Amino acid sequence: MKVLVCGGAGYIGSHVVRYLNTNGHEVVVFDNLSTGHREAVGMAQFVKGDILDSAALNELFANCRFDAVMHFCALSQVGESVVEPYRYYHNNVVGTLNLLQAMRAAGVRKLVFSSTAAVFGNPEHDFIDENHSTRPISPYGASKLMIERMLADAAGAYGLRSVALRYFNAAGADPSGEIGELHEPETHLIPNVLLAALGKDVELKVFGNDYPTRDGTCVRDYIHVNDLASAHLKAMHFMNEREGFHVFNLGNGRGFTVLEVINAARYVTGENINFKYAQRRTGDPAVLVASGDKARMLMEWTPQVTDITDIIETAWRWHRRIKH
């Protein structure tokens, strides 16, 4: 298949591009490089552009006939979205609407969309399934939920087939060590822990140790980025069989506390990673763990790298390489 990957120069998108190429699909990446990196795209065809630019999108679809689109473009920092909500709604919601309109004009009717566990807000129970209520507590989460609603409406009105994959915490890197997570500034836990292990100028902070969890720190469900990549291909196959709009939660179904992540990183790196406790970070729920039953049953998707040590080991290979 010929697949347009919007946001394919970013962390998750670049791993999906690599996975699609390895599985024999032809890929074109469209990305404005606002947070992504040209080098991460590898040998895939690259077009620099912005989904806010409808003319550029229309030109892209006029030049290439795509079988499907995968859409990773977003601003995605929860805290920043609270301070700059208009910027988030503009980039994420308006940008996606442009993309959907360009797809419709070109007659492209399949989309895989990067959604997030942030659509749930404060969870009502563990093992969050797809029927859990959606009450996002940040503009970032709200922007993703608005897009899900647009996709549901587009299914009814225009026959768009789409799958929203609600990732929990994407983590790890390709085992080759050639691509990985590189954000500036970095806000995510595992890269920050590894930067501290490398002795970079990072003072590792643990945000809150008074949560109602086994050691007082937040519990998250870390899902390996290549397992997310395989889910995207499964979603594409799923859409060949099914009409309409579908959502899937993607996680391991296992939660690790922040301290457990730091201890696993100490084991992997052999470094004594120092940290200090800081205030809770606004908008952080205590526990976020997915129920992956629906994705397992309907897409036959099973994550392969589920141990936190194995996940961190792949990220460590990448971080050690970029240090040099």
Ligand SMILES: NC(=O)c1ccc[n+]([C@@H]2O[C@H](COP(=O)([O-])OP(=O)(O)OC[C@H]3O[C@@H](n4cnc5c(N)ncnc54)[C@H](O)[C@@H]3O)[C@@H](O)[C@H]2O)c1
């Ligand atoms: N990283 C996670 O743990 C996580 C969890 C849940 C959901 N998500 C979602 O997954 C997607 C990818 O996340 P990521 O961590 O790889 O982020 P990322 O910032 O590394 O990748 C996003 C990519 O989109 C590009 N982009 C952004 N706005 C654009 C625009 N207007 N036009 C063209 N390109 C644009 C960026 O340059 C970047 O390459 C995002 O939609 C994010 O919301 C990520």
Ligand SMILES: O=c1ccn([C@@H]2O[C@H](COP(=O)(O)OP(=O)(O)O[C@H]3O[C@H](CO)[C@H](O)[C@H](O)[C@H]3O)[C@@H](O)[C@H]2O)c(=O)[nH]1
């Ligand atoms: O330096 C750090 C960074 C993070 N944390 C803690 O580690 C946990 C994980 O934080 P991340 O920033 O790595 O990930 P989030 O759970 O905040 O966010 C991820 O999951 C969200 C869904 O809830 C969104 O989708 C978001 O885009 C995605 O990055 C949180 O308890 C956070 O407070 C620290 O203690 N110190």
